[in-house]
Amino acid sequence: MSHFNRRQILLSAMSITAVAMTSSMGMADGLPKLAVKKTYKVGFAQTESNNPWRLAQTASMKAEAEKLGWQLVYTDAAGSAAKQVADVNSMIAQGVDAIFLSPREEKPLIPAVMAAKKAGIPLFLIDRGVDASLAKAGVDYVTFIGSDFKLEGEQAGDWLVKTTGGKAVIIELEGSTGSSPANDRKKGFDDVIAKNPGMSIVASQTGDFNRDKGRQVAESLLQAHPEATVIYAHNDEMAIGAISAIEAAGKVPGKDILIVSIDGEKDGLQAIIDGKLGATVECNPKFGPAAYAAAIAYAKGDAIPPVMTNKDRFFDANNAKASIADSY
Numbered sequence: 001m002s003h004f005n006r007r008q009i010l011l012s013a014m015s016i017t018a019v020a021m022t023s024s025m026g027m028a029d030g031l032p033k034l035a036v037k038k039t040y041k042v043g044f045a046q047t048e049s050n051n052p053w054r055l056a057q058t059a060s061m062k063a064e065a066e067k068l069g070w071q072l073v074y075t076d077a078a079g080s081a082a083k084q085v086a087d088v089n090s091m092i093a094q095g096v097d098a099i100f101l102s103p104r105e106e107k108p109l110i111p112a113v114m115a116a117k118k119a120g121i122p123l124f125l126i127d128r129g130v131d132a133s134l135a136k137a138g139v140d141y142v143t144f145i146g147s148d149f150k151l152e153g154e155q156a157g158d159w160l161v162k163t164t165g166g167k168a169v170i171i172e173l174e175g176s177t178g179s180s181p182a183n184d185r186k187k188g189f190d191d192v193i194a195k196n197p198g199m200s201i202v203a204s205q206t207g208d209f210n211r212d213k214g215r216q217v218a219e220s221l222l223q224a225h226p227e228a229t230v231i232y233a234h235n236d237e238m239a240i241g242a243i244s245a246i247e248a249a250g251k252v253p254g255k256d257i258l259i260v261s262i263d264g265e266k267d268g269l270q271a272i273i274d275g276k277l278g279a280t281v282e283c284n285p286k287f288g289p290a291a292y293a294a295a296i297a298y299a300k301g302d303a304i305p306p307v308m309t310n311k312d313r314f315f316d317a318n319n320a321k322a323s324i325a326d327s328y
């Protein structure tokens with residue numbers, strides 16, 4: 001074979017590879033494509049499984065995959081961002097068609113988002129977001145589907161202003177450090193409180209979205225701040241922990257100390273019915289139907305908005321009883 005012929009063959013092989021890469025990775029618009037198929041093998045990278053919210057989310061993702069007849073590769077990062085990055089890499093190695101990721105923290109999961117994009121696998125963020133300055137919806141991943149965490153914090157703050165007449169000494173129990181719900185629920189709430197001169201946040205510390213950690217942190221903050229009249233918890237699990245801490249301190253939750261939180265889990269609604277929790281802003285964990293519907297629409301070529309916000313409810317003494325039956 002002449003040098004010219006060998007060069008021609010090499011060049012055409014390279015251009016075929018380039019065309020194949022372009023079409024499978026969707027280089028034209030920056031996002032990997034998803035082929036229209038009868039069934040898919042998809043990955044769901046869960047962040048941890050230590051509370052009813054996470055269990056309800058996993059159950060929803062598994063149930064909907066089964067209903068559609070899709071194969072689901074499920075991983076649980078057990079609260080480790082590093083393991084969650086490894087979990088996504090393992091899904092890529094297993095050749096999944098699409099990945100659904102609930103990123104534990106905003107920055108450390110960026111490499112996982114970028115690895116999926118590089119591998120030509122469309123990735124959907126569900127529930128939590130990543131740092132928007134480092135990865136963009138509609139460019140680096142398909143979309144974010146979830147609640148408006150900042151609005152949740154604002155709603156908790158607004159309820160408190162209304163209920164206390166704008167007078168409160170507040171302890172804040174934050175979610176997992178570096179996670180989008182902890183960052184945004186803090187921002188939304190703190191902004192409302194800052195506009196009310198009769199209200200102050202005397203301590204704000206992480207309880208890692210965990211019931212027992214929430215109890216321990218509430219116990220020590222209540223000792224340090226006996227003047228506190230309110231606890232704002234970034235989720236119901238920490239609110240339930242705080243209720244135990246208040247009772248252990250010989251005070252009455254809901255009377256001596258008001259509590260407001262976020263999620264709407266069964267124990268949270270029961271605590272409202274019992275008069276111990278004032279209110280909780282819903283954060284719906286049942287993502288299965290919306291997540292897979294978005295993937296199907298994406299495969300068909302439908303325009304997918306970069307952010308798809310869940311419509312959440314608000315629970316207090318007026319509706320907790322009526323809502324508890326379909327809670328988790």
Ligand code: AHR
Nearest residue numbers: 053128181209235263283
């Ligand atoms: O990202 C949503 C939050 O994570 C929920 O409020 C919490 O309960 C969960 O662990």
